[in-house]
Amino acid sequence: MSRSHGMPSRPLAIAGGARRFAEPVYVTRPRIPDETVLLPILQGVLRSRWLTNDGEMVLRLEGLLRQRLGVGACASFCNGTVALLAALRALELEGEVITTPFTFPATVHAIEWMGLTPVFCDIDPSTFNLDVDAAAALVEARTAALLPVHVYGNPCDVVGLQRLASQRGLRLLYDAAHAFGVEVGGAPIGSWGDLSVFSFHATKLFHTAEGGAVTAASDRLLGRLRSLRNFGFVDEETVRGVGINGKMSELHAAVGIAVLDLVDEEIARRGALVQRYRERLAGVEGLAFQRLAPGVVANHGYFVIAVDEARFGLGRDGVHRALRAENIVCRKYFHPLCSDNEAYRHLPSAAPERLPNAHRVAAQVLCLPLHGELGLDTVDAIVDTVLEVQANAPALRRLLA
Numbered sequence: 001m002s003r004s005h006g007m008p009s010r011p012l013a014i015a016g017g018a019r020r021f022a023e024p025v026y027v028t029r030p031r032i033p034d035e036t037v038l039l040p041i042l043q044g045v046l047r048s049r050w051l052t053n054d055g056e057m058v059l060r061l062e063g064l065l066r067q068r069l070g071v072g073a074c075a076s077f078c079n080g081t082v083a084l085l086a087a088l089r090a091l092e093l094e095g096e097v098i099t100t101p102f103t104f105p106a107t108v109h110a111i112e113w114m115g116l117t118p119v120f121c122d123i124d125p126s127t128f129n130l131d132v133d134a135a136a137a138l139v140e141a142r143t144a145a146l147l148p149v150h151v152y153g154n155p156c157d158v159v160g161l162q163r164l165a166s167q168r169g170l171r172l173l174y175d176a177a178h179a180f181g182v183e184v185g186g187a188p189i190g191s192w193g194d195l196s197v198f199s200f201h202a203t204k205l206f207h208t209a210e211g212g213a214v215t216a217a218s219d220r221l222l223g224r225l226r227s228l229r230n231f232g233f234v235d236e237e238t239v240r241g242v243g244i245n246g247k248m249s250e251l252h253a254a255v256g257i258a259v260l261d262l263v264d265e266e267i268a269r270r271g272a273l274v275q276r277y278r279e280r281l282a283g284v285e286g287l288a289f290q291r292l293a294p295g296v297v298a299n300h301g302y303f304v305i306a307v308d309e310a311r312f313g314l315g316r317d318g319v320h321r322a323l324r325a326e327n328i329v330c331r332k333y334f335h336p337l338c339s340d341n342e343a344y345r346h347l348p349s350a351a352p353e354r355l356p357n358a359h360r361v362a363a364q365v366l367c368l369p370l371h372g373e374l375g376l377d378t379v380d381a382i383v384d385t386v387l388e389v390q391a392n393a394p395a396l397r398r399l400l401a
């Protein structure tokens with residue numbers, strides 16, 4: 001294969017060469033607190049024999065999260081998906097919910113599990129978030145709510161969406177699974193709309209191994225959310241409405257308390273890596289980045305490139321295969337689109353011709369490894385590999401045909 005960008009020629013792994021990395025370089029890794037910090041907290045929980053049901057750790061974590069996220073209310077959950085279910089139920093919705101097909105399946109599944117009908121709306125091709133004008137055109141009598149996603153932590157057009165929701169009398173619920181610590185328009189991300197839902201899964205910037213939360217600017221719905229996550233109990237003997245078991249355990253909350261201390265450092269480390277990726281990949285023919293909303297305090301949760309096959313020389317799937325062969329465990333978040341899932345394909349709004357931007361973006365995106373334990377040297381080696389792949393694109397096209 002040919003020489004690339006002045007670097008010595010190296011047979012790519014996909015063509016039989018040695019792998020660039022002996023060990024997998026994962027797309028993400030959870031930050032693990034020092035054992036000297038974590039183990040005593042976990043031991044304290046076990047010794048207390050209070051393991052769940054709104055114990056001290058959960059209440060403490062919720063207080064810390066209210067402060068860190070700058071929100072008036074925060075109810076923790078066992079994961080982000082159950083938090084989405086509870087948020088939808090707390091808003092007492094009926095009918096249709098407009099959402100994006102360019103998301104993790106949990107967003108749309110939650111709508112469907114609540115007996116509501118998802119209505120897919122196209123995305124903005126540069127921000128990858130719900131297109132507000134397209135959403136406005138989809139609103140009809142049965143529309144109950146908007147459920148946009150801050151994709152990769154990039155804030156949606158929160159002002160435009162609020163205007164649309166207010167004008168048309170809709171509830172506005174954000175999937176903020178990726179957006180821990182993000183701010184936009186001078187306000188914390190979890191304070192926009194009626195409710196916001198976070199995921200604290202191990203793959204997230206802030207994690208509790210498994211976990212999630214619903215936040216809001218005010219505590220108006222907090223009692224309802226707390227009751228919903230605990231089977232609907234409002235006191236020892238009264239069950240109101242159809243609740244679920246969505247509680248976070250004390251052990252998970254304890255992990256969160258320890259991880260929270262590290263989150264700002266993690267954001268800073270990732271920020272430096274993102275800067276390096278952007279500097280080195282800027283101007284590479286056929287690669288584009290997600291356009292960030294103006295005035296954002298970013299969390300650098302993900303780093304994503306969009307590969308334009310005609311200009312890069314090789315399509316996203318080819319780049320993905322070539323990098324995976326090198327042990328660079330990049331991911332195609334979010335391909336395939338949720339609208340292509342057989343559970344939703346029958347919906348009129350799922351028709352591909354109604355979602356052209358989402359289809360184009362889903363065919364181009366590739367999330368590259370990003371987490372605080374990576375060094376700049378690893379990012380450099382990943383970038384070098386991307387450049388080698390481009391330099392060898394014609395041969396790779398033939399190989400992969």
Ligand code: T4K
Nearest residue numbers: 026028029030079080081104106107177199200201202203
């Ligand atoms: N809304 C949105 C927009 C979401 O993205 C998600 C979840 C949700 C809602 C639902 O929230 P949760 O109910 O999950 O709280 C992962 C996560 O499982 C999922 O939480 C996340 N989004 C999604 C974007 O990514 P997978 O299937 O890609 O995960 P997996 O197991 O392939 O892990 C990815 C990489 O992370 C691995 O290659 C290595 C690393 N990893 C993973 C785990 C689980 C670790 O280093 N340690 C670990 O323990 O879905």
